[in-house]
Amino acid sequence: GQNIDQPTEMTATEGAIVQINCTYQTSGFNGLFWYQQHAGEAPTFLSYNVLDGLEEKGRFSSFLSRSKGYSYLLLKELQMKDSASYLCAVRDHGNTGFQKLVFGTGTRLLVSP
Amino acid sequence: EPEVTQTPSHQVTQMGQEVILRCVPISNHLYFYWYRQILGQKVEFLVSFYNNEISEKSEIFDDQFSVERPDGSNFTLKIRSTKLEDSAMYFCASSEGQNTFGSGTRLTVV
Numbered sequence: 104g105q106n107i108d109q110p111t112e113m114t115a116t117e118g119a120i121v122q123i124n125c126t127y128q129t130s131g132f133n134g135l136f137w138y139q140q141h142a143g144e145a146p147t148f149l150s151y152n153v154l155d156g157l158e159e160k161g162r163f164s165s166f167l168s169r170s171k172g173y174s175y176l177l178l179k180e181l182q183m184k185d186s187a188s189y190l191c192a193v194r195d196h197g198n199t200g201f202q203k204l205v206f207g208t209g210t211r212l213l214v215s216p
Numbered sequence: 217e218p219e220v221t222q223t224p225s226h227q228v229t230q231m232g233q234e235v236i237l238r239c240v241p242i243s244n245h246l247y248f249y250w251y252r253q254i255l256g257q258k259v260e261f262l263v264s265f266y267n268n269e270i271s272e273k274s275e276i277f278d279d280q281f282s283v284e285r286p287d288g289s290n291f292t293l294k295i296r297s298t299k300l301e302d303s304a305m306y307f308c309a310s311s312e313g314q315n316t317f318g319s320g321t322r323l324t325v326v
Contacts, residue, residue: 136314145307145317146259190259203249203272204315206259 105129107207109191114213115181123176123189123210131196136204137165137176138190146190150176178212186214218242222308222318229298229325237293237321239308247311248291250283252276253320254304265291298325 106128115121127135134153138146152158152167152174164177176189188209195205221240229235241248250262263273263283270283282294291310295302303325309315 143305143322145319148314148316151314192259202247202311203261203264204251204259204309205261208258 105193105195105205107191107193107205109189109207109210111208112211112213114215117181117183117214117216119181120177120179121181121212123178123191123212125174125176125191125207127172127174127191127193127207129193129195129205132169132193133196133202134194135165135167135174136192136194137163137174138192140188140190140209142188149189181214183214183216186212188212218316220308220310220316220318222306222321224321225319226322227324229323231300231325232297234294234296235298235323237295237306237308237323239291239293239318240289241291241308241310242312242316243289245310245312245316247271248285249309249311249315250293251307251309251317252304253307254301259307262293295323298323300325 109125136151137149139149140146150165152165157166162179167174188211190209191207192204194202223238248265251259253259261274263277264271280296284292305320305322307320308318
């Protein structure tokens with residue numbers, strides 16, 4: 104089966120650092136994505152990991168451990184506009200070999216002044 | 217930056233009616249997807265499409281749903297005999313690596 108877990112909600116203060124964790128169990132792993140989604144809008148791509156380790160992209164970094172089925176998204180120097188849902192998604196081969204994204208429920212991040 | 221375009225942005229329909237949601241994927245992408253997101257819930261995969269045919273579909277994508285690529289640019293999702301529980305955001309995505317999502321169609325079935 105496929106299962107992706109992430110916390111439902113987190114709060115943080117402007118300027119701080121926050122880490123959003125994601126654990127997953129899938130049958131055909133081929134990469135892990137993080138998306139940002141503001142209410143009523145489409146998910147927008149933040150980062151992608153397929154090999155173990157840390158990928159850094161400005162204020163955002165993402166880490167992957169395939170052996171542990173674990174990833175995290177690290178957001179530095181938080182800004183008010185970072186208040187959004189953060190979606191962890193695993194790219195899964197599926198039964199046909201074609202790839203689809205399997206999403207977690209998302210973590211709603213509230214950044215306060 | 218290339219983008220995926222979806223129309224309409226909002227659609228209200230009577231229960232039992234048919235709706236067609238339209239998408240224009242990024243022009244050089246070959247893989248197309250439909251996802252849906254019921255309010256307050258996670259994004260769910262519906263169907264993937266490659267080389268003018270369905271490559272995979274989820275349990276949600278039953279006989280009520282169909283997809284088409286009627287020409288070289290459009291990609292449509294048809295929902296027949298809509299039910300209240302079909303109310304959701306429907307996202308089209310295209311991919312040559314990472315999924316790029318359209319802005320979505322909010323479908324409300326009344």
